Amino acid sequence: MSAVSPSIQRKEREFLAREELIITHARRLLLEKGFQAWNMEELAGAVQYSKGTLYQHFTxxxxxxxxxxxxxxxxxxxxxxxxxxxxxxxxxxxxxxxxxxxxxxxxxxxxxxxxxxxxxxxxxxxxxxxxxxxxxxxxxxxxxxxxxxxxxxxxxxxxxxxxxxxxxxxxxxxxxxxxxxxxxxxxxxxxxxxxxxxxxxxxxxxxxxxxxxxxxxxxxxxxxxxxxxxxxxxxxxxxxxxxxxxxx
Amino acid sequence: MSAVSPSIQRKEREFLAREELIITHARRLLLEKGFQAWNMEELAGAVQYSKGTLYQHFTxxxxxxxxxxxxxxxxxxxxxxxxxxxxxxxxxxxxxxxxxxxxxxxxxxxxxxxxxxxxxxxxxxxxxxxxxxxxxxxxxxxxxxxxxxxxxxxxxxxxxxxxxxxxxxxxxxxxxxxxxxxxxxxxxxxxxxxxxxxxxxxxxxxxxxxxxxxxxxxxxxxxxxxxxxxxxxxxxxxxxxxxxxxxx
DNA sequence: AGAAATATTTGACTGACGGTCAAAATAGGG
DNA sequence: CCCTATTTTGACCGTCAGTCAAATATTTCT
Structure with missing residues (x-):
């Protein structure tokens, strides 16, 4: 097993945590509004990241x-x-x-x-x-x-x-x-x-x-x-x- | 029964015929492409009318x-x-x-x-x-x-x-x-x-x-x-x- | 027939939104 | 503290639904 820098591991964890956050809020929006009635900007606002960051997780x-x-x-x-x-x-x-x-x-x-x-x-x-x-x-x-x-x-x-x-x-x-x-x-x-x-x-x-x-x-x-x-x-x-x- | 001007009747007929035309082409597009993969401009082109005219028939x-x-x-x-x-x-x-x-x-x-x-x-x-x-x-x-x-x-x-x-x-x-x-x-x-x-x-x-x-x-x-x-x-x-x- | 009035058609324009990317900000290493 | 690599950002682009003032066609009036 090759050692992995702790900062890399932490990054990974943070990345996954953020993905969870995005998914959680997207689920809420889907539940409340369906598919059309919200946009990526709105979701970005909800998770306190910019739109570009969302597209690092989802195509x-x-x-x-x-x-x-x-x-x-x-x-x-x-x-x-x-x-x-x-x-x-x-x-x-x-x-x-x-x-x-x-x-x-x-x-x-x-x-x-x-x-x-x-x-x-x-x-x-x-x-x-x-x-x-x-x-x-x-x-x-x-x-x-x-x-x-x-x-x-x-x-x-x-x-x-x-x-x-x-x-x-x-x-x-x-x-x-x-x-x-x-x-x-x-x-x-x-x-x-x-x-x-x-x-x-x-x-x-x-x-x-x-x-x-x-x-x-x-x-x-x-x-x-x-x-x-x-x-x-x-x-x-x-x-x-x-x-x-x-x-x- | 009040008489209706023949030109009015003809207009009515033409309007309904055009509506049929629009519906027919829209049906074809829906069948071929689903809902998203075509737009109103494309449909307007297909029926040889402008987009604005489509919106006289459908909201x-x-x-x-x-x-x-x-x-x-x-x-x-x-x-x-x-x-x-x-x-x-x-x-x-x-x-x-x-x-x-x-x-x-x-x-x-x-x-x-x-x-x-x-x-x-x-x-x-x-x-x-x-x-x-x-x-x-x-x-x-x-x-x-x-x-x-x-x-x-x-x-x-x-x-x-x-x-x-x-x-x-x-x-x-x-x-x-x-x-x-x-x-x-x-x-x-x-x-x-x-x-x-x-x-x-x-x-x-x-x-x-x-x-x-x-x-x-x-x-x-x-x-x-x-x-x-x-x-x-x-x-x-x-x-x-x-x-x-x-x-x- | 021609002019005026009315009705219809048009497509340039607006606003909204998904998606991109160059620049700004941040983190890491020496 | 500076230099480099990585990450984040939001201005920007293209697309598209929907609008509306101007253009065009039609009907009515004289």
Whole structure:
């Protein structure tokens, strides 16, 4: 190991600390104002550095926002992996991931919209290659957490291998989850569907897909209310008010 | 009825024709380049009018894009309503709407991403009130088409009233459909899920939700392949290659 | 038909913003 | 304390949405 000058190390630390500071403020602005309604000058003012300094950390505004999104996605992946280790039958563990995703959505309410923004080609191509890869990596972790449970469920016999493949089943759960989180944010749909709680419909829809996949035990042949209590107690003891989200 | 000068009528016609022209070109640009990668000057050049004239029709670029999106949404609502009149059991008619939505997605591939863009507050508030209402109206038509079938399915006894309300069921179908259309466009997910055809996973996921809702007849107790053939023949005789989308 | 009045179209201009880079400021080493 | 290397800065550039006074076209009036 070659020795590194302490001042270099300190510089490195300060650089990383500053990057964190920038990301934190960018996250706040994204949350408060979305993407358009703030500019790099404003962010520079907030972190007490000049605009030029921001561009030493990020190649573009889009690159910065991608970093914020990837940080959130990493949180999501962490929660997914933790939830997937919940003790219980495969479908209970899948349910734990459903809770994890709601917990995540409560922490990062704007995440799914930002994620949708990323999809626009012009956005994606303005970000740096390194950050694009990091984002793909965290996304893959989320996919894998769900997919592993499904593969295991099929191995154990909780989930039939026909007519849906493990990949189809994973895709279905991911789609219904993201779709529900997006739709639940729509004021018009909220009114039409009579939605008051944001999390319940998401998990309700996941239940439908799991029942549709014939994932044992079905919703009506098992006491999932008890599972839910355990999930909240064991995985999210000091989290948002899950009581509201658990009505039948 | 008061008489209207013929020149006024002609002006009106010309104005509307020009609006159509602008919308058509804007749609093309949106399709080819997304939202950012073109500007109003470019569009003005394409329609052979000056920028100022564009702003006689639309209050902002966002207002114009909302109009394009609402036109597409109207198409979607038209297809939904036509599909909902398909002859058959309630679940077959729901299936027809599933096809209608895929048909729509094939015609307007960028629609769902544009729709997600609209959700960002800054976008929405730059559009004119009239266009916002028009959009909400067409959205409500789509919702109603699905909801009516579900209400009827419950009345007829094809769909249990418990444990999901008609609104919950409608919300679930809408969520899984939009979510699937969005996810199916993701290159990463396409690879991970091994998706080649864009439409099949959407309808497969709808099937899961319908089965999860206990909507009779279940997927495995009815010859839906025959239904699908009828839907294609009766509703979309000269449409995109549905053969590829119909594998089991 | 021609002039006056009215309506429409235009594109130069403004302000805002993302991104750059030469100059200023700062830190480090001798 | 000075000289060099590194970092920070903010004036500046190009782009683009949106405006509006002037130019152009159209209709009306005599």
């Amino acid at each position: 573009s505004k889009e690159d910065l926002v991608l970093e914020v999104a990837t940080d959130a996605l990493k949180q999501r992946a962490d929660l997914f992996e933790r939830a997937s280790r919940f003790q219980g039958r495969t479908r209970e563990r899948c349910r734990a991931i459903g809770f994890a995703c709601c917990e995540f959505a409560a922490n990062c309410p704007e995440y799914f919209h930002i994620e949708m923004m990323l999809k626009s080609a012009s956005f994606w191509e303005k970000a740096s290659e390194a950050r694009r890869q990091a984002h793909a990596f965290q996304g893959a972790r989320c996919w894998r957490a769900v997919n592993h449970i499904i593969v295991e469920a099929m191995a154990v016999g909780d989930l039939p291998r026909e007519p849906y493949s493990a990949e189809q089943a994973t895709f279905a759960l991911v789609s219904v989850t993201v779709g529900s989180h997006l739709m639940v944010q729509e004021p018009h749909l909220r009114v039409q569907a009579g939605i008051t709680n944001e999390m319940m419909p998401v998990r309700v829809n996941q239940d439908m897909v799991c029942d549709g996949l014939k994932w044992r035990p079905f919703l009506n042949e098992f006491d999932y209310a008890e599972t839910d209590r355990r999930i909240v107690k064991e995985l999210f003891p000091n989290a948002v008010n899950w009581h509201h989200a658990m009505g039948g | 902002s670029k966002e207002d114009l894009v909302l109009e394009v999106a609402t036109d597409a949404l109207k198409q979607r609502a038209d297809l939904f309503e036509r599909a909902s009149r398909f002859q058959g059991r309630t679940r077959e008619r729901c299936r027809a709407i599933g096809f209608a939505c895929c048909e729509f997605a094939a015609n307007c591939p960028e629609y769902f991403h544009i729709e997600m863009m609209l959700k960002s507050a800054s976008f929405w508030e730059k559009a004119s009130e009239a266009r916002r209402q028009a959009h909400a109206f067409q959205g409500a038509r789509c919702w109603r088409a699905v909801n009516h079938i579900i209400v009827e399915a419950m009345a007829v006894g094809d769909l249990p009233r418990e444990p999901y309300s008609a609104e919950q069921a409608t919300f679930a179908l809408v969520s899984v459909t939009v979510g699937s259309h969005l996810m199916v466009q993701e290159p990463h997910l396409r690879v991970q899920a091994g998706i080649t055809n864009e439409m099949m996973p959407v309808r497969v996921n709808q099937d899961m939700v319908c089965d999860g809702l206990k909507w009779r007849p279940f997927l495995n107790e009815f010859d839906y392949a025959e239904t699908d053939r009828r839907i294609v023949k009766e509703l979309f005789p000269n449409a995109v290659n549905w053969h590829h989308a119909m594998g089991g």
